[in-house]
Amino acid sequence: MDERNLTLLTDLYQLTMMNGYLKHDRKQETAVFDLFFRQNGMITYSLACGLEQVVSYVLNLRFGEEEIEYLKGLNLFSDAFLEYLKNFKFTGDIYAVPEGTVVFPGEPILTVKAPIMQAQLIETAILNMMNFQTLIATKSAKICYEAKGNNVMEFGLRRAQAPDAGILGARAAVIGGCASTSNVLAGKMFDIPVSGTHAHSWVMNFKDEYTAFKAYADVYPDNCLLLVDTYDTLNQGIPNAIKVFDYLREKGFEPKGIRLDSGDLAYLSKRARKMLDEAGYPNAKICASGDLDEYSINSLKNQGACIDIWGVGTRLITSADMPALGGVYKLSAIIGEDGSQTPKIKLSETTEKITNPGFKNICRVYDKKTGRAEADFICLRSEDAVDTSKPLVLTHPTERWKKTEYVDYEVRTVQVDVIKDGKLVYKLPTLSEIKEYTKKELETFWDEYKRLDKPHVYKVDLSDQLYELKRSMLEEIRARKIK
Numbered sequence: 001m002d003e004r005n006l007t008l009l010t011d012l013y014q015l016t017m018m019n020g021y022l023k024h025d026r027k028q029e030t031a032v033f034d035l036f037f038r039q040n041g042m043i044t045y046s047l048a049c050g051l052e053q054v055v056s057y058v059l060n061l062r063f064g065e066e067e068i069e070y071l072k073g074l075n076l077f078s079d080a081f082l083e084y085l086k087n088f089k090f091t092g093d094i095y096a097v098p099e100g101t102v103v104f105p106g107e108p109i110l111t112v113k114a115p116i117m118q119a120q121l122i123e124t125a126i127l128n129m130m131n132f133q134t135l136i137a138t139k140s141a142k143i144c145y146e147a148k149g150n151n152v153m154e155f156g157l158r159r160a161q162a163p164d165a166g167i168l169g170a171r172a173a174v175i176g177g178c179a180s181t182s183n184v185l186a187g188k189m190f191d192i193p194v195s196g197t198h199a200h201s202w203v204m205n206f207k208d209e210y211t212a213f214k215a216y217a218d219v220y221p222d223n224c225l226l227l228v229d230t231y232d233t234l235n236q237g238i239p240n241a242i243k244v245f246d247y248l249r250e251k252g253f254e255p256k257g258i259r260l261d262s263g264d265l266a267y268l269s270k271r272a273r274k275m276l277d278e279a280g281y282p283n284a285k286i287c288a289s290g291d292l293d294e295y296s297i298n299s300l301k302n303q304g305a306c307i308d309i310w311g312v313g314t315r316l317i318t319s320a321d322m323p324a325l326g327g328v329y330k331l332s333a334i335i336g337e338d339g340s341q342t343p344k345i346k347l348s349e350t351t352e353k354i355t356n357p358g359f360k361n362i363c364r365v366y367d368k369k370t371g372r373a374e375a376d377f378i379c380l381r382s383e384d385a386v387d388t389s390k391p392l393v394l395t396h397p398t399e400r401w402k403k404t405e406y407v408d409y410e411v412r413t414v415q416v417d418v419i420k421d422g423k424l425v426y427k428l429p430t431l432s433e434i435k436e437y438t439k440k441e442l443e444t445f446w447d448e449y450k451r452l453d454k455p456h457v458y459k460v461d462l463s464d465q466l467y468e469l470k471r472s473m474l475e476e477i478r479a480r481k482i483k
Contacts, residue, residue, distance in 0.1 A: 005154060007061050008070070008089075010124040014073070018117045019081045020438075027084070030092075031116040032333040032341075033123070037325050037337065039105035040354050044455045045324070045445070047141050047438060048097045048109045049172045050133035051418070052369065052428055060123070073099065084413060090118050090209045091422040095340060095415045097362065099429070100137070100175055100438030102445060103414075106459045107362050107378060109134070109327070111415065113335070123329045133172040134326040139316055140176025141442060142294040145450055151179040152310045156317025157186075168382060169317045175434050178261060180313075185471075187240055187273045190431045194248045197259050197287070209237065217255075221248055225256040242279045251459040257285030257308070265290070266303040268284060273306035285309055298452055302437075309431040330355045341382075345473045356466060357473055362414035365392065365406055366444070368435075373444045374406060379463035386411045390401045394461040404459065 021027055028183055037046065041217045063071075063085040069083070092114020094288035104108050110130065112119045144152050154173040160166035170186035180195035181187060198216055209231060217224045224361035226239030226244065238258065245255040247298065258276070260268050265288050288300070289311030297310060302415040312322065334342045343357035358380045365375045376396055386392060390411055396402035429437065448456040462470065 003061060003069070005064065006057050006060060006125060007063055007121075008067055008116065009128065010121060011055075012076075014121050014124055017078060017120050020076050021117050021120070022081050022084055023078065027117050028116060028337075029116045030113065030335040031119045033112045033119050033329050033337065034128060034332050034355075034360065034404075035110040035112075035132075036108050037131075037327040037331045039327065043105055043322075045104055045138070045449060045458065046134050047137040047176055047441075048101045048103050048130070048134055049099050049128035049137035049175055050126075050168075051096050051099045051110070052169065053133070054094070054096075054110070055424060055426075055428065057125055057129065057416065058094065058122060059424060061088065061090050061235075063088050065464065067254055081236070082268060088115065088118075090122070091420060092118050092419070093417070093421065094373065094419040096418050097144050098415050098434075098437065100434045100441055101414060102373070102441055103134075103362075104376060104458055106460060107376065108332075108360050108415070111332075111360070113359070127327055127329055129168075129325040131325040133168055133175075134327070135319045135322070136169045137438075138176050139294075139322075140173040140233040142176075142439070142450075142452075143292075143297060143310075143312055143316060144177030145442075146294040146297040146452070147310050150310055152177065152307055152312055153287075154178040154181040154183070154197075154225060155311045155313035156350040156421060157181075157183045157313075161313040162319045166317065171431065171480070173316060174431060175438055177435070178316075182311075182313075193288040194430065195227045197218065197227055199231045200227065203227065210243060210365065213240055214247060216243050217248050221253040223256055224248060224253070225259055225285070226257045228269075229260055229262050233268055234271055235258065237277050240258070242281070245279070245281055245284065255281065256288045257287060259289060259311070260307075261288075261290045265307065266300050266305040267298075268295055269306040270304065272309060278364070279337060287311060289313070292314060294452060296370040302373045306433050319452050332357055333359045335359075343469060343473065345470065345477075347474070347477060350352060354470075354474075356462065357469055360464060364414055365394070366410050366412065367406075368408045368410055371444060372446055373458075374409065375404065375459035376463065377461045378466060380466050380469070383463060384464050394459065395464070395467070397460075397462045465473035 068082055096111055154170050157166040160169055168179040169185045170183040171190050174192050180193040182196045184194055185362045203209055203212040213226050228241050241258050269286050272286055285308040287309040288307045292312045293315035331344045345357040346355040348354050360378055361381050363377050363379055364373055367374050387394040392406045394404050428477050449458050
């Protein structure tokens with residue numbers, strides 16, 4: 001885990017609010033916050049990611065002398081507040097969905113229950129960590145889904161927005177399904193397989209292409225994959241590669257294949273496949289790279305491109321078509337010293353921005369026969385468990401005439417306990433375990449939810465109790481405004 005002190009990785013207003021809570025003697029008040037993302041036209045599903053970094057951040061929260069001295073110099077905070085910070089640590093609870101879990105708009109991916117000052121401070125950092133990694137893991141999952149079983153290599157480090165984005169983006173990409181990364185530091189930190197070939201500069205550094213290929217083959221005879229588009233892919237690159245493959249075979253080695261990085265990848269890959277097969281190399285792989293994403297891979301597949309391995313960089317590590325997830329962190333309840341809960345709700349002229357009140361969890365409904373996920377509903381933690389011996393009726397959260405009944409089903413809660421009373425109670429899985437969990441998780445969802453073109457909308461409803469709580473709070477607030 002990352003043990004850097006990231007306590008000041010926050011927005012200034014979190015600290016000014018904390019100072020205000022202390023001044024008004026609210027520091028012991030327990031608050032519940034939910035982290036979730038809102039619906040927009042581009043989101044179908046997402047893969048929750050970044051929990052391990054959140055845990056590391058929360059467990060290492062501390063204000064040292066250097067941090068307190070800096071804050072003192074801002075002339076914004078009381079002496080009492082600066083004194084309070086000297087013994088600051090997180091003592092609350094965190095509940096979250098496991099990394100790699102499929103989640104949908106409005107669902108609480110992570111819930112914080114803690115003294116208000118602690119819950120307030122961590123908002124910015126955990127949004128920073130989970131928004132980015134969730135975005136990249138989701139992009140990776142969509143790319144790998146369109147690759148239809150082909151290996152996808154993450155190649156995005158040089159285009160990532162700063163080192164941390166490249167490192168944690170590689171981690172998220174592997175969770176989403178990528179087989180390897182070009183990022184050596186990420187490989188070391190997270191035990192990710194690393195992969196790569198050579199650059200055009202290698203070819204340009206030798207007197208001719210054949211000499212460059214042969215020199216590379218001499219260095220890596222058992223892992224020789226040659227980049228063939230430096231000068232002329234079909235008339236020079238592939239013929240020269242085949243000559244070097246013959247040279248390798250004479251020495252007892254089999255080539256790995258070739259890489260295409262430009263041009264019409266569908267046309268070139270089909271021609272390359274024919275040339276390699278005719279030369280006696282049917283097992284040589286064809287790798288493609290060059291501003292690829294799920295849409296271009298889908299198109300190339302539909303054109304019959306003969307590509308076995310995909311190298312995806314810029315459009316994955318930056319999630320180019322949707323560069324921000326838009327996750328938010330909203331207050332949903334205040335808990336009194338006697339355990340009583342006061343639900344909180346945020347109103348808006350925009351329906352999607354009205355929050356769901358109360359201390360909640362997500363429940364997922366599965367078809368017993370197929371094991372497939374059928375629907376989710378957000379419920380209050382105080383609700384009784386669903387009696388699965390009886391039919392379950394779910395009602396649309398806004399269009400109440402839409403009802404769906406389930407009879408042969410099971411229900412699982414999605415959030416797990418992560419931190420209790422400031423101590424880790426959850427066994428953080430390894431990256432390979434998360435990746436395997438993600439693969440199985442995605443398989444529980446029908447392909448109709450994952451297709452690129454007009455995917456089927458997955459049902460996410462509210463339990464009747466939560467719906468009634470929300471409705472009554474809205475009516476009460478509106479009545480108060482009229483008075």
